Amino acid sequence: MSDPNTTESTNGISRRTALKGVGATLGAAAFAKAIAPIASWAKDQSVDEFLQNHYRELSPEQMQKVIERIEAETKEDYGADVTIKDAKPQAGVKFAYALNLSICVGCRKCAKACHIENNHDRPSGNSYIRVLEMKKGSLDMEHGRADYSGPVPKSDSFYMPVQCQQCDNPPCVDVCPVEATWKEKDGIVAVDYNWCIGCRYCEAACPYHARRFNWTKPQVPKVEITPVQGYLSNRMRPQGVMEKCTFCMHRTREGKLPACLEACPTGARVFGNILDPESEIRWVLENKRVFVLKEELGTKPSFYYFFDE
């Protein structure tokens, strides 16, 4: 009985106990107050979304339900009526992209088209494409800058747009702790927006600055929202998850071309199925001296660059 606390008078102990009770009550009240913002946030989260399984585990019926729910949520949050489709990779197709650095003028129309097509957050002006202005005479990105301005093209520069390279050996896929990102059969690296936990490990791992995080809930005016959307591509993304270029899979899997290619005024961009011997992309790969970015990292990009001369 050497502890001074236990030698106190009975009176002292009961007063102490009462104080402890008051303390605990105050503490609990303060806790509730501190956590209050979460309670309001939780109200907007649906139980179905919380329990939703991984994209690749969903049965067609479950997928149907999920799509209906997300369409309704888009209506509620943005006021827009959208149709969400889930186009699958086609057999015998593997996509590749090539970009002619001799004729790209750095107008950033591709980046703009991406911004619109993929329903990017308007205030941040986000896009999956960054165009680098590079000094002629060096291919080292250290001599490039993305924040150039003024009339283009400048005579001492060439321009190099960079977007997801859809690597065949993608570090972003390897590092994801929950398999929220993976490589589809046609070579496109996809993200399940309803499975990603937002750890941003993939963003640290990607050597091409290709991934984008939804730091806030994307804001897009109702009239500008694309009415037909892809489940794994340009549908509205939730806050707190990762996204990236999908080679516009909602278009390309249905035989159309990516939005960035259609927007390019110079024809610098070539897109197609490398498994098709007649395709233009095959011709470029076979006849031009193409190169990939950061080849030494072993990421095996499906995105090629070349010069005309």
Add this chain to the structure above:
Amino acid sequence: MSKISTSESSASHLVSYPKFIWRMLVLATEGNWLFYAWMIGLTAVALVGLNAWAVQVTEGMGVTNMTDHVSWGLYIANFTFMVGLAAGGVMMVIPAYLYHDEDMHDIVIIGELLAIAAIFMCIGFVVVDLGRPDRFWHMIPGIGKFHFPVSMLTWDVIVLNGYLLINLHICGYLLYNRYRGIAPNPRWYIPFVFISIAWAISIHTVTAFLYQGLGGRPFWNTALLAPRFLTSAFVSGPAFIILALEVIRYLSKYKVGDGAIKILVNIMRVTILINLLMLVSEVFTEFYTGGSHTASAKYLYFGLHGYNALVPWIWTSVGLTIVAAILLLRPKITQCPVMLITACVLAFVGIWIEKGMGLIIPGFIPNTLHEIVEYLPNGLEWRVSAGIWAAGLIIYTLAIRVAMPIFTGEVSLKKDTHV
């Protein structure tokens, strides 16, 4: 052992274990005014942090200063440092058990409790860094999708949780037996002690591999990263434990022998110098070779193209570490508490900067397309981080508050039954 005696002893556990738990709860809420003031202060800070985090979850992580360019910030910096602290906790364990140093035996538990508190803080820093903490269950093997063994992050989840369980087991087992007044059976804890020593190295190595394995980030992509992690952990861990021992010595009635502190100082003397040596080696490789790989190191130490937000941080760190090393090398330091405490605080803060902001942020600057976007944490990030530190200190204080009287025999089952 006959069947009867086993069932008897398990029946007695049914009585004594709840008593043990209850006694710990009672102990945890008792103390002098200083204890209460300290706990109330920490609770207030923790609640401020909790509130800041709640705002972050609601509004999105855009309320932090992180961007797509610098996508990890103060949280992951603290996480990295905290893993080191957890591993450093076992510094007490190694001499005690490997060399049968009696002086250390009694206070080993202080280091292991530190490991436990540090792991809780690690988990906290990971959770606040998630964009979708509500989807945490996606990581649970079985119900979620655990990308093992490819993703290094899943390895980290395993080693950190394993380390937590091992240390909880050792501490719980030792305390419970002390409480019952029974000599602990070495079979039930000595193997775990050795596992925990090896495991401490693994949590460090795996965490270093998280960064080291990323080919696209040259600043991290160096083989020296993991060894340097270990050395600096073995500076910050002992430094914190010495500070804790000094606090216990001056603010409570428990006796802390000089022997333990001397051993810890000796450890720090070696590790802090190795750490400085590795720093020199790293800086030499970066700057003598040159080339674009050097950009991040240039940015960190001298600034790049006029951007230099981290320069004051890293030189503060280097300065603090050097001063701490000089102080520690003085032969009489253990006899001069003021100097010892100063050295430990300097070393601790120096490593915190180096293994946190100094390691994580330059990995992102310049970014993979060689753009330079700077980062410094904002008020909200500081509040959240302070909240986690406060919560960790609450856990550590309570743990020591409970463990010390039981360990010294001041509180025991016998005394409790006779009251």
